[in-house]
Amino acid sequence: MSGQILDGKAISADMREELKARIESLKQKGVTPGLGVLLVGEDPASRSYVTAKEKACAQIGIHSEEVRLPATATREEILNVVNGYNHDDRIHGILVQLPLPDAEMEQDVIAAIDPDKDVDGFHPVNIGRMLLGLTAFLPCTPHGILQMLKRSGHPAKGKHVVIVGRSNIVGRPLANLLTLKNDLGNATVTICHTGTTDLGYHTRQADIIVAAAGRPNTVTPDMVKDGAVIVDVGVNRVDDASRPRGYRLVGDVDFDGVRDKVAAITPVPGGVGPMTITMLLYNTVWSAERRAGGN
Numbered sequence: 001m002s003g004q005i006l007d008g009k010a011i012s013a014d015m016r017e018e019l020k021a022r023i024e025s026l027k028q029k030g031v032t033p034g035l036g037v038l039l040v041g042e043d044p045a046s047r048s049y050v051t052a053k054e055k056a057c058a059q060i061g062i063h064s065e066e067v068r069l070p071a072t073a074t075r076e077e078i079l080n081v082v083n084g085y086n087h088d089d090r091i092h093g094i095l096v097q098l099p100l101p102d103a104e105m106e107q108d109v110i111a112a113i114d115p116d117k118d119v120d121g122f123h124p125v126n127i128g129r130m131l132l133g134l135t136a137f138l139p140c141t142p143h144g145i146l147q148m149l150k151r152s153g154h155p156a157k158g159k160h161v162v163i164v165g166r167s168n169i170v171g172r173p174l175a176n177l178l179t180l181k182n183d184l185g186n187a188t189v190t191i192c193h194t195g196t197t198d199l200g201y202h203t204r205q206a207d208i209i210v211a212a213a214g215r216p217n218t219v220t221p222d223m224v225k226d227g228a229v230i231v232d233v234g235v236n237r238v239d240d241a242s243r244p245r246g247y248r249l250v251g252d253v254d255f256d257g258v259r260d261k262v263a264a265i266t267p268v269p270g271g272v273g274p275m276t277i278t279m280l281l282y283n284t285v286w287s288a289e290r291r292a293g294g295n
C-alpha cells in the first residue's frame with residue numbers, strides 16, 4: 001500500500017476559486033480586500049514566505065502592500081507601522097511575519113494589531129475567542145490543516161489526533177480547535193513536546209499524526225500505526241549540493257520511510273504550506289466582508 005498524497009496545492013486551488021467569487025462581489029460594492037505586510041530583518045525563509053503570500057494575494061485580486069524594516073528596527077518603528085495599518089481603511093488584514101529579530105518584542109507587537117484586522121489569528125482577543133468557540137480569526141496553519149483533512153475525506157471528527165510540537169502558532173491552537181464541538185473538530189487530542197518521555201508510545205496510538213516540531217526525521221516508521229494519516233507541518237532546509245540553491249526542503253517526517261504504512265500523508269513542499277497561505281487569504285476576504293457589512 002502506498003499512502004494517498006494529500007495535495008495542499010489542489011485543495012488550495014479549489015478554495016482560492018471560492019474566494020475569487022467573494023472578492024468579485026466585494027469589488028462590485030467598491031471594496032477591494034487589502035493586506036498590509038510588515039517584514040523585519042533579512043531572514044531568507046521569512047522573505048520567501050512573505051513573497052509567496054503577496055503573490056497569492058495578487059493572483060486572486062487582493063491588494064497587498066509591504067513595509068520592510070531592518071533587523072535593527074526599534075519597537076517604536078515597528079509599532080508605528082502597525083498603527084499605520086490599523087488606521088488605513090484600505091487595509092483589512094495585517095501580517096507581521098514572525099519570528100521578529102528580537103523575539104522579546106513579539107507579544108507587544110501582536111497585541112498592538114487591531115483584533116479586527118488580525119488575519120493571522122495571533123492576537124490574545126482572537127486566541128481567547130477561538131478557545132471559547134466564538135467567532136474569531138483562526139490561525140492560518142491550524143485552520144488550513146483542519147480544512148485539508150475535511151476536504152480530503154479524512155475529517156478529524158472522532159479520531160485520536162497526536163500533535164508533536166507545542167508552538168503558539170501551530171501545536172497549541174490546533175489542539176484547541178480539535179477539541180471544539182463542530183464539523184472541523186470533535187477529535188480526541190494528545191499534544192507531545194520536547195518534555196514528552198516516550199514520543200513513539202504516543203504517536204503509535206494516533207489515527208492522525210500532526211508533526212510540527214521543526215526538526216527532520218522527528219517521526220520515523222516505527223512511530224506510526226498502519227493506516228494512520230500524517231500531516232507534516234515541518235519546513236526544514238537541508239544541504240543538498242545537487243540542487244541549484246544548495247538545499248532542499250524536507251518536513252519533520254521520514255516521508256519515504258512511512259509512505260507505505262500510512263493511509264494518507266502531506267508532502268513537503270506542497271502540503272500544509274499552500275493551505276496556510278490560503279487561510280490567510282480567506283481571513284483577509286472575510287475581514288473585508290465584515291467591514292463591508294456582509295458577515
Ligand code: GUN
Pocket residue numbers: 095096097098099120140141169276
Ligand atoms: N511565521 C511562521 N508561520 C507564520 C504565520 O502563519 N504567520 C506569521 N505572521 N508568521 C509566521
